[in-house]
Amino acid sequence: MTPLSITSRTLAAALGGYALSALCAMALAVILPMPRNEAVITGILVAFLLCACAAIWAFSVRSAWRAWGGIALVSLVFGALYLIGSPP
């Protein structure tokens, strides 16, 4: 791995991973069909695990671009879910 690739993957893991898990927490908090506080805690429980998985993903795929791409894709899905579920 080149230093550039390592830097890029590290940023994808840290910033991308955090953004991904934040969006996951937000999406699940508004979209799950359960009382609000339960949806919130469920989202948080999943979000932390997802953050770790995102970091692992970032270092296991073939290229740094792919690391960013995968994280961005899942983030977009959660972002869309949040927009669908959030109160108008």
Added chain:
Amino acid sequence: MNGSFRQSMAWLHTWVGLLLGWLLVAIFITGTSAYFREEITLWMEPETHDSTLTPNTLDMAVAVLNDKASDARSWDISLPSARHTVAELRWQPLQQRQQQGGGRNRGESVSMDADSGQVVEPRDTAGGNFLYRFHYQLHGIPREVGRWVVCLATMFMLIAIISGVITHKKIFKDFFTFRPGKGQRSWLDAHNATAVLALPFHFMITYSGLLLFMTMLMPWGIDAAYPENRRDFFSEVFSRGGEEAQRPGNPAEMVDIKPLIAQTEAHFGKPVTRIGVTNPNRDNAVISLRVDRDPAITARQRGGDPVQVYNGVNGELQETLLPSEDPVSPSWRIYNVFTSLHMARFADPLTRWLFFLFGIAGSAMAITGMLLWANKRTQQLKRDQVPGSSLKLVNGLNMATISGLMIAIAAYFIGNRLLPVTLENRGDQEIQVFFLVWLAALIHALLRPNRSGWQEQVALGTVLWLAVPVINVLTTDSHLFTAVAWQHPALASVDLVCLAFAGAGGYTFWRLIRKPAPAKHAPRKKPAKRTAPSTTAPAGENS
């Protein structure tokens, strides 16, 4: 990415481990001590030791409160327990009611000797709370910054755990493999054994560590579901039940609390541990008697103890409150289980020791991982090649965090006994002793990042841990040779653990000075390599 998925995981595990390893070792060691933080605090306040619960303790407590705060807004009496020898008396003065601006109003408090009724003023010390706070927010930097740094390390550890599991295709076979006396291999086996043995514990402690700081780390879900006000979430979930304080009524004589206590203890079949009085010495006084609830790890952490509430003037029973039987939803159950396991507040003494041992296993895992990293690179050196400066740095930092931290903790305890009791800012000075000694150990480690450096630090650590109980004999009346210490097993156990650490340190030292066995491939001897077979020695040395 070169090689297979497993190789990239091994790479990630190695480098993430190295980057945050030192911090994790320090967090693990201080965090493990936190399972006994009340015992440590007790030990560090020898002025409170000679105090035992008597039938008259309550009467004396009421007398003290009447003397100090007869017209308070409320009183609160905590009777002594196995982990706390004195009675704690707290009260909220009437006047402070208006200035309820921001922070919690803690009111005032004194500690009372439970058999003489005298107010006790223990020496100024942060006690076990210093080590406890260090493990989640470090020290000397802004609290928020420290917490974020610790949480970052925690997330790294979660990543290291997951990637570590992936790295081991033969995880169970590895667990049952131990090849002592083989340098590098032994370290790897020890690292695997401590990691896999306590894997559920490691996962629990890291994941719950993140959950405990979820409001700081991940507030986005709360904000998304409660756009109006984040506080609604907390009041929905963590409310402790409203305590609507009435305005103080007219002066009146209060009923004798003792018979009420007998009544409540008969009702619940348990001793009353806390007594609260609202509007004491008024005609609307209310007395609430609390017993400890049965521990349940899925329950909420705070509140919910069984309480009986009495009219404070005529002694009539007003209501009996039991822990709420509301079904807890699955997600909250998961949250509750993880966070209660992390703090082990529910634990009886035996379980607490078990957690302590798991914490030691965790420290050992982090330590063996760090030593493994340095050892591997030392062995890769060619014959007569001198270790490079980066390897020396890693070696030095390993030494400073492992033996250096253990030396500093021992020095913290010794400082507690030797610093003059009347010293100004004594509590802070004890903490300074801790950091100065740790700094000295760091400098020494960086100057001598080799086998003799390790020998010197381990020897010093052994002497200091042995010195703790000895100095305790010389400076207090509640040491291992007195009944007072044994009356409170919590006290004796602190001294005994110090002796155990001294023993483990002595054993490590012995392994370090023994001449290395003539290895077949004659790898270069390097720091602590020879301690390899004694997985328990470095482990036992680190609480």
